[in-house]
Amino acid sequence: xxxxxxxxxxxxxxxxxxxxxxxxxxxxxxxxxxxxxxxxxxxxxxxxxxxxxxxxxxxxxxxxxxxxxxxxxxxxxxxxxxxxxxxxxxxxxxxxxxxxxxxxxxxxxxxxxxxxxxxxxxxxxxxxxxxxxxxxxxxxxxxxxxxxxxxxxxxxxxxxxxxxxxxxxxxxxxxxxxxxxxxxxxxxxxxxxxxxxxxxxxxxxxxxxxxxxxxxxxxxxxxxxxxxxxxxxxxxxxxxxxxxxxxxxxxxxxxxxxxxxxxxxxxxxxxxxxxxxxxxxxxxxxxxxxxxxxxxxxxxxxxxxxxxxxxxxxxxxxxxxxxxxxxxxxxxxxxxxxxxxxxxxxxxxxxxxxxxxx
Numbered sequence: 001x002x003x004x005x006x007x008x009x010x011x012x013x014x015x016x017x018x019x020x021x022x023x024x025x026x027x028x029x030x031x032x033x034x035x036x037x038x039x040x041x042x043x044x045x046x047x048x049x050x051x052x053x054x055x056x057x058x059x060x061x062x063x064x065x066x067x068x069x070x071x072x073x074x075x076x077x078x079x080x081x082x083x084x085x086x087x088x089x090x091x092x093x094x095x096x097x098x099x100x101x102x103x104x105x106x107x108x109x110x111x112x113x114x115x116x117x118x119x120x121x122x123x124x125x126x127x128x129x130x131x132x133x134x135x136x137x138x139x140x141x142x143x144x145x146x147x148x149x150x151x152x153x154x155x156x157x158x159x160x161x162x163x164x165x166x167x168x169x170x171x172x173x174x175x176x177x178x179x180x181x182x183x184x185x186x187x188x189x190x191x192x193x194x195x196x197x198x199x200x201x202x203x204x205x206x207x208x209x210x211x212x213x214x215x216x217x218x219x220x221x222x223x224x225x226x227x228x229x230x231x232x233x234x235x236x237x238x239x240x241x242x243x244x245x246x247x248x249x250x251x252x253x254x255x256x257x258x259x260x261x262x263x264x265x266x267x268x269x270x271x272x273x274x275x276x277x278x279x280x281x282x283x284x285x286x287x288x289x290x291x292x293x294x295x296x297x298x299x300x301x302x303x304x305x306x307x308x309x310x311x312x313x314x315x316x317x318x319x320x321x322x323x324x325x326x327x328x329x330x331x332x333x334x335x336x337x338x339x340x341x342x343x344x345x346x347x348x349x350x351x352x353x354x355x356x357x358x
Contacts, residue, residue, distance in 0.1 A: 006024070006038070006103070006237070006238045006241045008026035008031055008033075009031075009033070009038075009041045010026065010031045014026075014027075014241065015033070015038075015238070015241050015242075016241045016242025017119065017120065017238065017239050017240075017241050017242050017243065018032075018123065018242075019119065019120035019121050019122055019123040019156075019301075019320070020122075020123040020125075020126070022034075022035075022119065022121070023035075024038050024238060024241065035236065035238070038238055039236070088249075089107075089213060089215070089246050089247045089248075089249050090107070090244065090245070090246060090247070091103070091107040091108050091158075091240070091245040091246060091247040093244050093245075103237050103240050103241070103245075107247045108235075108237065108245075108247060112247055112248065112297075113235065113297075114160070114235040114297050114298055114299050115234075115235060115296040115297050115298060116232040116233060116234060116235055116296055116298045116299075117158065117232070117233055117234075117235045117236070117239050117298060117299045118227055118228075118229075118231050118232055118233070118298070118299070118300050118301055118320075118321055119231075119233060119239045119301065120156055120243065120301040120320040120321070121231070121301075121320065121321050122301075122303070122318070122319075122320050122321070122323055124154065124156065124303075126323075127154060127156075127303040127318055127320075128151055128154055130318065130323065130325065131146070131151065131154065131305065131316055131318070131325075131327075132146060132151070134316075134325065134327065135316075135327075135329070138329055141329055141330065142309065142330055144307075145307050145309075145314070145329070145330055150305075150307060151305070153305060153306070154303055154304070154305040154316075155243075155244055155303070155304055155305070156242070156243040156244065156301065156302070156303055156320060157243065157244045157245065157246065157301075157302050157303075157304055158239075158240065158243060158244070158245040158246065158299035158300065158301055158302070159211075159213060159221055159246055159299065159300050159302050160212040160213050160246055160247060160248035160297065160298075160299055161209055161210065161211060161212050161297075161298050161299070161300050162209070162210040162212050162248075162250075162252055162255065162295050162296070162297060162298075163207060163208065163209055163210075163229065163295070163296045163298050164208040164210065164252075164255075164259060164293055164294065164295045164296070165204070165205070165206045165207070165208070165293070165294045165296075166204075166205045166206075166208060166259060166260075166263045166291055166292065166293045166294070167202055167203065167204045167205070167263075167291070167292050168202070168203055168263055168264060168267045168288055168289060168290075168291045168292070169201070169202050169203075169288070169289040170200070170201070170203065170267050170268070170271055170286065170287060170288040170289065171198070171199060171200035171201075171271075171286075171287050172197070172198070172199040172200075172271040172272065172274070172275075172284070172285070172286045172287075173196070173197065173198055173199075173283075173284075173285050174196075174197045174275060174281050174282065174283060174284040174285070175194070175195070175196060175197075175281075175282040175283045176194075176195045176196075176197045176275060176278040176279075176280065176281050176282070177192055177193060177194050177195065177278065177279050177280045178192070178193045178195070178277070178278060178279050179191070179192045179193075179279040179280075192279075195278075197275060197278070199271050199274050199275075203263075203266075203267045203270055203271075205263050205266065207229055208259060209225065209226075209227075210250075210255045210259070211250070212248035212249070212250045212251075212297070213246050213248060213249060213250065214249055214250055215246075220315060220317055220326065221300075221302055221317065223317070223326040224302070224317055224318065224319040224322075224324045224325060224326055225319075225324075226322075227300055227319065227321055227322070228321060228322065231321060232296075232298065235298075235299070243301075245299060248297065252293075252295050256293065259291075259293065260291040260293070263291045264288050264291060267288055268286050268288065271286055272284075272286070300320075300321075301319070301320025301321055302317055302318070302319065302320055303317065303318040303320055304316070304317045304318075305317075307330060309330040312330075314327075314328045314329065314330050315327070315328055316328075
């Protein structure tokens with residue numbers, strides 16, 4: 001499997017994606033590149049002969065073959081040669097020694113190549129500040145939960161999702177009637193109109209999200225939805241630079257039957273809702289054709305911070321596009337005990353004073 005780092009065209013250092021500027025930044029020469037500029041460096045326009053001669057000199061990224069290792073999740077950093085240990089679903093990470101971003105290209109190729117990505121629009125500084133604004137308003141939180149060393153561990157991760165558009169053709173027929181009545185003096189009039197109602201059409205259901213990663217942390221991401229799908233961008237591995245990324249391990253066939261059944265139920269409900277206002281409905285029949293699904297494999301941005309206390313994991317997660325967040329907070333039992341003791345002492349003194357005066 002190839003290990004990639006996206007390189008600065010000017011100084012050959014590693015590039016990272018900056019959510020605040022939506023550009024790719026070099027920490028060494030301080031250069032910035034737009035996505036189109038970086039793509040131009042990666043894919044220069046030249047003759048066939050020139051392309052063949054310069055392929056190995058592409059300044060945008062370099063690829064290295066990892067040495068034959070006993071474990072499938074052990075790789076060599078292309079910058080410093082250090083060994084990198086990853087989980088089987090990790091697609092992008094950092095080298096723990098030189099801190100350069102590393103992309104495990106083979107994890108996102110072929111059938112595992114994402115169709116699209118929503119790039120981070122919130123940077124680490126803003127994500128950290130929002131976390132501090134939230135947690136510092138809470139009482140009884142252990143200081144270790146938001147000390148400087150702990151906060152440095154806040155990590156931007158791309159999580160894999162299936163986003164599905166579905167459609168179904170259907171029609172409805174029914175014998176219906178509309179009854180109206182009115183009075184004129186002492187006389188009541190009733191008018192009944194009989195209809196044969198026909199409804200026919202295609203019902204479209206877009207933006208159905210399904211988590212494509214079977215990890216406990218992945219299920220929490222549902223709490224920070226929704227994402228604005230208008231920001232979906234054609235996938236490029238350069239967006240992963242400076243962030244971690246997970247590869248899917250749940251395929252579409254896991255969700256296909258359930259999604260099709262939901263679409264059929266909702267399609268039938270939509271057809272029936274067109275008969276609202278009818279006084280009576282008889283001989284109702286609904287026919288639905290096969291559900292058509294168009295899935296996209298996408299990566300969605302998430303900031304996440306984990307903290308362990310008493311063998312329990314607490315997580316703070318934030319939508320890397322919208323800023324919506326969710327968090328679980330640990331409780332400092334010592335702070336609670338001090339407060340309880342203080343309140344008990346105050347009430348005891350008031351009790352004594354009350355007994356003295358009354």
